[in-house]
Amino acid sequence: MRYSAFTVIKQALTGHKDWKPAWRDPEPRSEYDVIIIGGGGHGLATAYYLAKEHGITNVAVLEKGWIGGGNVGRNTTIIRSNYLLPGNEPFYELSMKLWENLEQDFNYNAMVSQRGILNLSHSDPQQDAYARRGNAMQLAGADSVLLDKAGVEKLCPFLDFDNARFPIKGGLWQPRAGTVRHDAVAWGYARGADTRGVDIIQNCEVTGFLMENGQCLGVETSRGTIKAKKVAVAVAGSSSRVMAKAGMRLPIESHVLQAFVSEGLKPIIPGVVTFGAGHFYVSQSDKGGLVFGGDIDGYNTYAQRGNLPTVEDVCEGGMALMPMIGRARLLRMWGGVMDMSMDGSPYIDKTHVEGLYFNGGWCYGGFKATPASGWCYAHLVATGQPHPVATEYRLDRFVSGKMIDEKGVGAQPNLH
Amino acid sequence: MIINHPLLGPRDASEFVYLGDAALMKRPDWQADDAAQQFYEYLYLRDNIAGQHRELWYHEQGDRSWLVVTRNTETHEITAVELARDVATREGHAV
Amino acid sequence: MANYTLTASSPLAGLQQEYQGVTLAEVTNKALVSISVPLGGETALQTAVTATYGVTLPVTGKSSKTSVDNALFAGMSRDQCWLFFETDNIRPVNIITEKLGASGYYTDQSDSWVMLSLAGEKSRDVLERICPINLDPDVFLIGDVARTSMEHMGSIILRESEHNYLLCSARSSANSFVHAIELSIKNVI
């Protein structure tokens, strides 16, 4: 059923009787052209674009639990394309363009809201670095505005301009950045893929790969063996565990990133704001909650929960930046497990096993990348060639030293 | 979290700085024939274990010792804490 | 050469404050020299220390007091002891070298730290707001020493007597450190 104001009104007047499940609940078939492991945002987007852009519809998405239950459903919903390096910026700008047309494309309102992101700077060198980055963004066709202090004050008068330990010097503003209703992204892609014939199979855990002569021929699952011509893994957060079943060690560590939401408040924060002298970023959801976060906890973990020092550190950053939020209350905190890569940038690549593809290492930037990740991964799986904006995302890039290290902290995943 | 320091007793993990897998203590021989490959694997590839993980923590707000902590990455349970220097001396180390 | 003179100043200009139940005072009469143990030289150093100071080197987290120079050895790590002692010599390392010879590596730390004495019945209530160490009097005994972090500042805490503590933190952030303690006092008392 196509969603529209008309159908909503019609259903409202007839007691909502005709709404159908947003996606089917099929039994797995014995063989597919492509199996995608992971029913998160990236896996579902890949299935959607395989079907829609490449006409490959004999596809199954295998999800261990419920779709959208991983990081696509537990992030701070920010989208942006404000990257510095040429290996990254064109990719994220493609993602931004896909976001801008997403809802009409998949007929689902994911509430893409381009309210802008403001990265604050607190020193001259930081402002210089933002200038370099803002220029790199524009070179790649993205939008960026370098703001001085007065420009920041105009956008966000509620920041601490008078008494800050690290005074605000300016910032980098990307007007087209914003937020998206995260769950809806998974559901929209799932519904769009399902409509085009993709089987979305929940509660189906992959327990091993079918390998023969260096070739991947399918997977073993909790619901039986399923064969496939190609197997594409998109299980960020669990990448190492899954790829270990194919005998691979990855340049990835698993870390937890906590996120926080306050009680609902009347609108007060216009866009996304990030602190440049501490670990804090915030936006306000359409429901009124302040959605905020900071740094990862910093130790390897597979537990979807964090610890107090990070919670306090984030709130300290928040109060240092905008002391008006002191009496807003933290309502809920949660943690998501991140694939932290060795240079802070992701991998979308073939593996040394024929027919086995890998997508992961998204660090905590995976959500904003969802459309482009699906787009480029589908391109790779369908054509065998990397998409032009994702050519640098090679698994073996460290062998030759082609790091894509935005932060410049080197091979230490917990610092990215 | 609390790390039970072998010399100091229980200390809040926030006093420590985390580095990563204790395999980082096993720095390869720079003169090996395949040193380039060995260094690549040493620095960039990780077992990233879901379970018992031996890892390096530095007691920056304490005695400045590096520790090898054995911690379960699924439950966070810590089952062993040793001074890294002892481990390095015992298990061999960089040349 | 013209005759110029350098005058010494302490980080807090000899601060001394009294509150109900607690006093806070800068300690300015102590030198601090770290003694590092050369690899394999534990016994030699121990012998030298016992011979000159009449005490054994404390383990990490404990301290040993001696009447020589009113000195206190604090075990800071497995291969480091820090020696607090009274002197007005501007080259405290020389004093140690004279006593212990080449049995250790010595580094003057006297000017690296601001030292504060926090004393009185309310001292633990004050510290409770900033110090993560368990200061239960049955756990953190007299003579115990710990290096930790208070209000984002690296600090050393030494229990000198029932209710008295010696606190050290970096000299450059002495004002922030004393502010943290004074704010605790204000919040508690």
Next chain:
Amino acid sequence: MKMTSQIQQVNRVSQGLLNNNTEQSLSFEFNGKSMTGYAGDTLASALLANGEKLVARSFKYHRPRGIFSAGSEEPNALVELRKGAYQEPNTRATIIELFDGLEAKSQNYRGSLKYDLMAINDRLSPFLSAGFYYKTFMWPKAFWEKLYEPIIRSSAGLGRLSAIEDGDSYDKGFLHCDLLIIGAGPAGLAAALQASRSGAKVLVADEDFLLGGRLNAENHGVAGAAGHEWAASTVAELNSLPNVRIMPRTSIYGSFDHGIYGALERKTDHLASSGGKPRQVLWRIYSKQALLCAGSTERPIAFANNDRPGVMLAGSVRTYVNRYGVTAGQKVAVFTNNDDGWRTAVDLSDKGVEISAIIDTRDKAPLAAPKGAAVMMGGSVINTAGRHGIREITLSNGQKVPTDCLAVSGGWNPNVHLTCHQRGKPEWQDDISAFVPGHALPVGMQVAGAANGTLTLASALAEGHAKASEMVSNIGYTPSNSLAPDSNDESCAVSAFWYVDSGKDRAWLDLQNDVTVKDIKLSHQEGFRSVEHLKRYTTLGMATDQGKTSNVNALAVMADCTGKTIPETGTTIFRPPYTPVAIGALAGRARGKDFRPTRLTPSHRWAEAQGAVFVETGMWLRAQWFPQAGETTWRESVDREVIQTRKSVGICDVTTLGKIDIQGRDAAAFLNKIYANAFAKLPVGKVRYGLMLREDGIAMDDGTTARFSDTHFVMTTTTANAVSVFRHMEFARQCLWPDLDVQLLSATEQFAQYAVAGPNSRKLLQKIVDADYAIDNESFPFMACAEITVCNGIPARLFRISFSGELAYEIAVPARYGDSLFRVLMEAGQEYDVVPYGTEALGVMRIEKGHAAGNELNGQITAQNLGMGRLVSKKKDCIGNKLSERSALNTDNIVELVGFRPVDVTEMLSSGAHFIAIGAEASTENDQGWMSSVCYSPELKMSVGIGFIQNGSQRLGEKVRAVDLVRGKDIEVEITSAHHVDPEGERLRG
């Protein structure tokens, strides 16, 4: 009690447990209306006493809402408390302690609370079903951000922030205990008694201001006394013990790894003003064992229009009458599926309140009904009426019963929240029809009393006592042989009953977010069947109460839809915090200037007196420049400082550079591994520039290291990397090369260090260096170092090093002499017109000289990029040399550090510009590099810069464009040597 206030307080039926000693009434204002209450009241009990029913509006439909509960589970009665900088949105009236002068307002309405214009949403509710917004608002595309979203946003949220800085302060603290007892109800108090008598160090925390939990809300007896009296005397006994700390008004909001609990103590929230003290204290509790005695929360039964003001939890209605002496209505009906509901009727009736009806879904009455109450067994309430508050209920037999308060009880859910914080899952217990704590509890935690599903009094007391014995013995204490306080078990039989079919009407589950039974059914119909999908699709349990009174009922509805049992359908787990915590409290003191400590340099006082402008450099405050009278722009001051230094002499405080004291027999061998360039053969008395690589071959830091003896070196690091370099070296020392005899100590704080630079620097220094030490060029050449004395015997270290490119020294003295030395240098330098210079002039001179600093050493740059590839020794092993050989780091086209000058010398360069070939399109493909640092060179009288450009060293003299789109600049620049000034380095050797 005063008669005047009693007249006003129409629903006050007795004194309850309100404090006898503070009989004076308290006045307060709600929505501008003055009322009175008593000490010991909550805002909710006082509002009920005053007959205020309508207190709020719901989130989505703006339905009228009243007080629903008597505790922290409250979904409805959220108010804006206080005003201005103290305004506190979404505060639950049920936990606000009444104080004199309290002011509170309702939230989330337009117009008036009674006639809320947004109540139109209620009429539109068929169109606003669960998830409706995902299906529409997509056309035309531009309308989402311009029209639809602004409308949705403007109706978002409940309360308002004032947009003013929080006027109160907060504090934090650390507590340690053997046994943490969470909740001071019967189980908690029994446990505390037993544990404390056994000698353990016990901490008892309870969110309430009156300890005792349900004992204060019931009429049960304990140990021969009234329950509340036993609670009071037990608390008094515990308070007298040295090994017990009792913390009322303290919520344990989270359970974290290894026995760490987060607690929030409300210090002054019950007072009219905080009086300058912290409003709240956030405690981090380190416990060896923790006993959760958090009690249970009553759940309602859903039926049509069950959301009207006056529909309340039956146990809460009982709390109000027993503890606060307030009846929630004059004509109260009870709707229950369990025995407990009956006690509400009995207790109210005992206080003379009329009970209009008791409706029990079961067939057999457990107790005798109070006089005058109509009893309907096997029935239910199927609807309610009353616009701003309940007026009448309709029973399943069609009978309509007038009532102004309907007390509903659907049974009790153990408060398992903290058991879930480490992702433990609760388990279903059939006999109480509720989830109880699962087996995977946080390590060290146990659960007792109602929180554990032990819902009756004597059993809860016994369980608290027994668990305490077990837990103290776990940690080495011998349990005291005292007995548990005796009491009786009340009847608590329950028969699961979750919702009444509401036909076309809506039956509410989540009262705050307006999630109804229908929404759950629609969610099921559309395939959102797992608990996670259900919550996300309907927003169930996402409100400020985290679904404390709604989640289990919603699960039951979903279970009905799927034909499965509740535990098969799913469990609900809870995340921290248990109750919402102010962000200000989580930040503690860290805000404003106290966000992080401030480090001051030894010359700070002097610089401040000179009117220096300071800049934050990490934690340090450094003098940026020293304005003089008549100077109106920073450039004037900086240019003067540079010119004067280059012409004569200038002094700069460089104390902030990291200093590491390195000693040991193997110190030289160690440095050889740390630095990329060779160090083993550095002679004593010499300084050498050192470049440190990370293991991946990227430049980590640079600085100089001086050798004072065979076994003693002193390293300097950059200010920014002082801490990380020390950590890195300790890693190398302890983990990589433990056999080397080397010891490290930070000496950053020990020495005040000043750069003395300029052609007259030697002459100036000669005035203070003691005569024993010769510092002429021959005795003390470039890159010499020595331990000397100054000003008659003060020990000092002198280094002949130069960052400015001039003849220059750095002199270090013990920090206690730092302030004095700066003053002496300024005084002695008068004859040379010495200037102090700040970080800006320092930066100008280093850019003129082509030295890399933080803008260049940004973690992405190799030695090759810096033009120092040849420095990396291939003859030794050092950190980073192997991986620096990788192919992509050594192509012909890597970026290299060179200088840049504008072709039109009147143009100003800008940092962050990218280099594009003349005539080429400004695009990522054509990007050749970037300008990293620029300055105005007073010496060259033009803007100069350094930056990275592909193959730069081979392109000197070439012209390219520096494109700075964010600043609207696009200018031609010439590639030059990075050494704009004195490229041969003659000055510094002079």
